[in-house]
Amino acid sequence: MKKLTFAYESQSDLRILNTGHGWKVEAPQSGSRLEGGPLGEDIYQLEQFHCHWGETSAEGSEHTVDGRAYAGELHLVHWNTTKYQSFAEAAQHPDGLAVLGVFFDVGNESNDEIEKIVSTLSEIKFKGQFTDIPDVIDPTTFLPSGLGYWTYLGSLTTPPCNECVIWIVYKEPITVTEEQLVQFRCLSACSGEAEEFIVKNYRPPQPLGNRALRECNA
Ligand SMILES: CN(C)c1nnc([C@H](N)S(N)(=O)=O)s1
Ligand SMILES: [Zn+2]
DSSP states (O other): OOOEEEEOOOBSSEEEEEOSSSEEEEOTTOOOEEEEGGGTTOOEEEEEEEEEEOSSTTOOOSSEETTEEOSEEEEEEEEETTTOSSHHHHTTSTTSEEEEEEEEEEOSSOOHHHHHHHTTGGGGOSTTOEEEEOSOBOGGGGSOSSOOEEEEEEOOSSTTOOSOEEEEEESSOEEEOHHHHHHHTTOBSOSSSOOOBOOOOOOOOOOOTTOOOEEEOO
């Protein structure tokens, strides 16, 4: 496979919202692009990024490695702007979306870029709430230093689970703190005063079936 190349733009005032299933940062028209690797000749534009986590740090990732789960997983969702006219159209095709997955390991060092997300969560405690992230966000800083990855053709992990995703999962995790994950778990799934905390929002892995799993040791 060709080398995976990303050209991410730093942006301030990105909108973050509580979807009721977690937080999501919207980056439409961001100009941040991904190409190469398993993506052939097409260019994929960053649409949004979000995260999955578990009730404890023993779980939370949507992918596992030799059966081992990580404490969480960041997803950077891109769509194929070479072939399709909209995200919705792209989500109807096997090569429509490309999602970069980055595992979270828990450590003593707070992740500065994730902290920019955490610092807004008190403003979006309830489902449907949104706010702008005042800090400049550079998606590149979410990526691990080692850029080896696994890739396969799969699906969205939330209904309708369209089989439209070229998954690219980095082998090396990034480090966040337990406190940062605790803050994720304080988001509420409800829009009203009732508090139903989003303590876990990951879909357990599904059988690989006859999917071909490829790797690149960048
Ligand atoms: C429609 N969109 C953007 C998405 N639908 N499901 C998504 C999942 N959270 S994931 N994990 O990206 O497949 S993202
Ligand atoms: Zn996801």
